[in-house]
Amino acid sequence: xxxxxxxxxxxxxxxxxxxxxxxxxxxxxxxxxxxxxxxxxxxxxxxxxxxxxxxxxxxxxxxxxxxxxxxxxxxxxxxxxxxxxxxxxxxxxxxxxxxxxxxxxxxxxxxxxxxxxxxxxxxxxxxxxxxxxxxxxxxxxxxxxxxxxxxxxxxxxxxxxxxxxxxxxxxxxxxxxxxxxxxxxxxxxxxxxxxxxxxxxxxxxxxxxxxxxxxxxxxxxxxxxxxxxxxxxxxxxxxxxxxxxxxxxxxxxxxxxxxxxxxxxxxxxxxxxxxxxxxxxxxxxxxxxxxxxxxxxxxxxxxxxxxxx
Numbered sequence: 001x002x003x004x005x006x007x008x009x010x011x012x013x014x015x016x017x018x019x020x021x022x023x024x025x026x027x028x029x030x031x032x033x034x035x036x037x038x039x040x041x042x043x044x045x046x047x048x049x050x051x052x053x054x055x056x057x058x059x060x061x062x063x064x065x066x067x068x069x070x071x072x073x074x075x076x077x078x079x080x081x082x083x084x085x086x087x088x089x090x091x092x093x094x095x096x097x098x099x100x101x102x103x104x105x106x107x108x109x110x111x112x113x114x115x116x117x118x119x120x121x122x123x124x125x126x127x128x129x130x131x132x133x134x135x136x137x138x139x140x141x142x143x144x145x146x147x148x149x150x151x152x153x154x155x156x157x158x159x160x161x162x163x164x165x166x167x168x169x170x171x172x173x174x175x176x177x178x179x180x181x182x183x184x185x186x187x188x189x190x191x192x193x194x195x196x197x198x199x200x201x202x203x204x205x206x207x208x209x210x211x212x213x214x215x216x217x218x219x220x221x222x223x224x225x226x227x228x229x230x231x232x233x234x235x236x237x238x239x240x241x242x243x244x245x246x247x248x249x250x251x252x253x254x255x256x257x258x259x260x261x262x263x264x265x266x267x268x269x270x271x272x273x274x275x276x277x278x279x280x281x282x283x284x285x286x287x288x289x290x291x292x293x294x295x296x297x298x299x300x301x302x303x304x305x306x307x308x309x
Contacts, residue, residue, distance in 0.1 A: 053172065054282040055099050055129035064272055064288060065265050069127035071096060076163065078133065083161060085153025089115060089135040092126035093164045103172035103196065103279035104131045106154045108147045109261075110179025110204070112140040117261040118178055121271070124263070128272050130279070131168050133158050137181075144205040147184025151175045152192055172196050172279050176271070178260045179204045179228060182219075186237060189215045197278040199271055200237065201260045204228040208240050216246040216278040216307075220267065222255035223300045238303060246278070248289070248304035253297065266298045277307055 056070045063069070071094040080088040094102060105125055109118045115136040126132045133154055137147060152175075159170040176199035177185040183205030189198040193214035200219050204227070219241075221234030228234065230251055238249040250270055252259060260267060273288040290306040293299055 051280070051282050051284070053100075053103070053169070053280040054276075054284060055102065055280060058284055059273075059276070059288075064128075064269050064285075067124070067263070069124075069129065069272075071127050071129050073123060073126045075123075078162075083153065083157030086150045086157070087136050087138045089133050089154065090119065090122060091131065091133045091158065091162065091164060092122035093131045093167055094126060094129060097167050099129075101167055101169040102129055102131050103174065103275070104133075104155060104158050104168045104170070105174045105176060105275060105279070106133045106135060106151050106158065108135050108137060108151050108175075108177030108181030108184050110177070110181045110202075113179065113181075113261070114140070118181070120261075120263045121176070124268050125272065125275065128276070130275060131158065131164055135181075142180070142184075144180045144183030144203075144207070145187050147177060147181050148187030148191060151177065151181075151184055151188045174198060174275055174279050176201065178202060179257065182228075183207070186210050186213070186217075186241075189213045189217065197275055199274060200234070201267070202228050202230075202257050203234055203237055205233075205237070208236060210237070210241055211243060213241050213244050215244060216274070217241050217244045218248045218250065218270065218274040220250045220252065220260070220270070222252045222257060222259055224255060225257045227257040235303075246305050246307050248274070248292075249302065250293075250299060251301035253295070253300035 073092050073094050076091040078089045107118050107121045115134050119134050122132045122134045155173050159168050174197040175185050175188045178201040182200035182203030185198050185200040189195050190210040190212045193212055195215045198215050198217050202225055219234050219238045221230030241247055273285045276282045276285040286307055292304045292306055293302050
């Protein structure tokens with residue numbers, strides 16, 4: 001096992017030096033059409049009353065797979081020294097607060113990976129109704145546990161001291177990250193069970209025990225990932241997260257470790273659905289998660305507990 005981990009660590013270091021656009025596999029396209037909403041107006045009004053945190057119009061396959069969501073956003077640089085426990089980053093925040101405050105998400109890159117490689121998650125998620133911060137880690141070599149601490153430190157600054165803190169509901173927070181940032185995501189959720197959601201993307205970590213995770217967890221892997229092999233990492237973490245109230249595992253088809261650093265419709269669709277469902281408690285997004293998506297041209301495997309299923 002140690003020799004395998006050492007080998008994957010060397011592969012991780014080498015692959016992280018590839019330019020962000022050089023993905024190991026072409027991005028997956030949108031998944032098949034979801035079942036359309038059939039509720040009438042009265043039922044929609046009742047759902048809004050039952051789900052006070054829902055933001056934006058009722059979702060459709062087109063809206064959740066669009067490159068831009070319904071919210072206009074602004075981009076705010078976060079210089080080094082802005083807060084303690086993290087380096088620097090960028091905030092993406094909706095400008096229209098007429099519907100109320102938003103949930104907050106912080107995203108970490110992976111080993112020897114700059115913030116730019118995960119920057120696409122910022123506007124993609126923020127335009128759907130979240131305040132999002134993408135991180136430049138303290139060091140490109142930070143291990144997953146350190147990245148987890150940085151995610152939480154940045155989240156505390158974002159909700160408590162940033163210029164957009166008044167747009168955020170500090171009780172509704174989430175983390176996500178790629179590779180060692182995905183490992184850091186699991187570490188952060190294990191340390192802070194009060195998080196509303198976490199999404200590790202092709203996670204890499206030598207720790208396989210996360211007994212304190214009480215957070216709805218969506219883990220994504222790639223079938224051609226030779227750096228963080230999905231069978232021994234992403235899927236193993238999914239199996240070892242035994243205390244999460246809801247969890248899912250999505251294995252991308254014909255994809256590699258670096259697929260996650262470029263805009264990808266399938267990754268975006270299920271990340272948005274998961275964050276909307278559990279950060280915003282927005283049951284309108286159940287349609288994308290339950291019944292569970294079936295394997296297709298973009299999804300090789302999907303395991304789940306199926307929200308409300």
